[in-house]
Amino acid sequence: MADPTPAPTAAPSPSPDLGARFDRVRRANLATVLALVHVDGPASRSALTQATGLNRSTIAALVGELVDLGLVVESDPVGSNKVGRPSPVVTPSARFVALTVNPEIDAVTVGVVGLDGAVQHRVRRENVDVPTASDAARVAAAVIADLRASTLASDVRVVGVGVAVPGLVDAAGGVVRLAPHLGWVDEPFAAVLAAATGLPTEAANDASLGAIAEGRFGAGRGVDDLVFLNGGASGVGGGVLVAGRPMTGVGGFAGEIGHTLVNSAGRVCHCGAVGCLETEVGQAGLLAVTGLDRGQADRLDAALAGAEPGSPVAVEVRRQIDFLAVALRGVVNSFDPELIVLGGFLGSLHAADPDRLVERVRAQSLPGARDDVRIARAALGVDRLTIGAAELAFAAVLADPASAARAS
Template identity: 40%
Template sequence: MNGKAATRGEAHLSTRTRLERGRTALGPALELVHTGRAPTRAVLTAELGVTRATAGAVAAELEALGLISVDAKPSAAAGSQGRPSHRLSVAGAGPVALAAQVHADGFRAALVGLGGRIVATAPGCETIDADPAQVLGSVIEAGAQLLRETGRRCVGAGLAVPSAVAEPEGTALNPLHLAWPAGAQVREIFADCVRDAGIEGPAFTGNDVNLAALAEHRHGAGRGARDLLCVATGHRGVGGALVLDGRLHTGSSGLALEVGHLTVNPEGRPCYCGSRGCLDVETDPLAFLAAVGVEPSPEGLLVQARRLVAEEHADPAVRTAIEALIDRLGLGLAGLVNILNPDRIILGGLHRALLEADPERLRAVVADRSLWGRSGGVPILACTLDHNSLVGAAELAWQPVLDDPLGALG
């Protein structure tokens, strides 16, 4: 009798232990599916280091929360033997995060699901008001309209801005290419707008290039990199970001990697920071258009510059401008390689277009000017995600769910 009771107690303890382990594993499991690293239950089991039964329970719990889909009867690949493992994917009709981005040429709102999938977008105006509250109120209204139209549950909101965002205050210290005042309380204003619109969930704010790097590391060209350097130029200016062991390196107060203010042309243009010849004013779309000798058009600086690089490559003036900007960009990247020793570099915005126009020239400049470049080379790749800053803003809103799915949604 006592032996049977002990056996029942052990079985009960085992079940309870499996349940506790399963709940602890919910967040890590969701992140594995979210980033595409666990396409099957077998892979999930191995990655989590749990039993098949526990992995199955975890997958079932995430499916019940509406976060993932489990295909229990996937078709087997031709020539394979045995029963294929259950396939896991993010839920196509699951919750979304509201993502917002503000830049010099306008704003955009989007709904982004797990897996970095953009569900819907709403481009905004081309003129950015000098009042942050006015702009952020408009972009949140555009996002709220998308939520009404789709009927999706919202887990939270994230905002990408073209400025360093100081922590923990959430202030935009230097929105140089917007008419916003330095030190604008963007996180507080954004959170107020989200609350006033009746949108559920927390609100977050970050620098646009930081968020682009986060998105690319999880879903794009940066996947698998341990020390990832991202340098990008959007509509105006240049930004940089570093992802170390899967986490953004933002420094002691959120202000790390202001790479736009590396000097690459000492006799170059005056920079907004007070220096001269910085990457920020020597390799952005406005600098490219000036080097070509054309005036900005209504289509927007980034769109116009990309079009010229792609379609007018044979024009001598365009070709000369491409080479000049590549040389300046390469000089800046070489300095960053010497300091940071990344295992991969990804380029976005106009820099992506410059890389694609003449990859050998850019890689040669970096290799020639950097100690580590000469010793083996650092892969330099183009960013692959459309609207990666928006996807990164959504990642901020998704993070509490990835940390604790039951706590955030249960």
């Protein structure tokens, strides 16, 4: 007689797609938590629970994984008098760092930035001549090797290198298509530096990176729509944030505000056009009229502020402010930003006569767009490009924290 008991049915095995979906959600949640403490600073677990909408146990697990990866540290809150166990504070790790490089006509600067956003080291190597791409890579690689051998602690983990280039950089491969003041054309600078250092390397336009830095950590914190103009030894560059995201264009070349027409009777620019912003407004002109050399650019504020009315310095400041206002008129009319941030020597111009700059911009801009726009100096000072380049290097880890396991 056959056994009437039905044979046991095997339990259905979990769907591979379901497991993959759970993993994607976990990774996305890790990225969300890490981004919150990276941009906003230390936060308690309870604050992270509230900010993300996730439950406490999920936050605890995510934070635990980030701690294991070395990306954050936990500590008890200072001075807490609340009854019961206080919620631990989650802080991005200063031991997880990005290295940065900013090649300029006057110097190659290398920085070290922690995931907590602090610039830990900055080394500036003055150039005797305008560096070739290979020269700049060699200098940067030597400084990086020295930092890793003698300065960085043994437990520091390096995610990679971010490069802020004063020129057009192909977003796809870090090739410098054109850095006119440096004389670079189609230079695979990121690849060369990666080979020299053995570290993952990404490159982008310096002003675009400055816009990201000021938007996340500086004068533009909390502002969704801003335009950043950077003034340096290699001219004037621009970066644009729209709804909090960088506007890059198809190839990563957007934001070249330095080549806005401001003087139809002006000089021929190196780009071939006439009267570009950076031919009329420049650091070299300010240094010349104040008697400073290019290594003394950090003294421009004092030199411009102390100028006597009608003096050559005051006349040059007024001339450059008026041409800058023409360019900013176009920025206001084209982008309708909430904020325009000025960095480098442009910040010094703004500080020298902020009322004139604002008045000239408002007088020439269209109603509506001009009504709410603000103009401010960059808040990060000399750190703006270093922090921006670090954000480029941190991008992969912020998008996928689990990739931190590959950091050296």
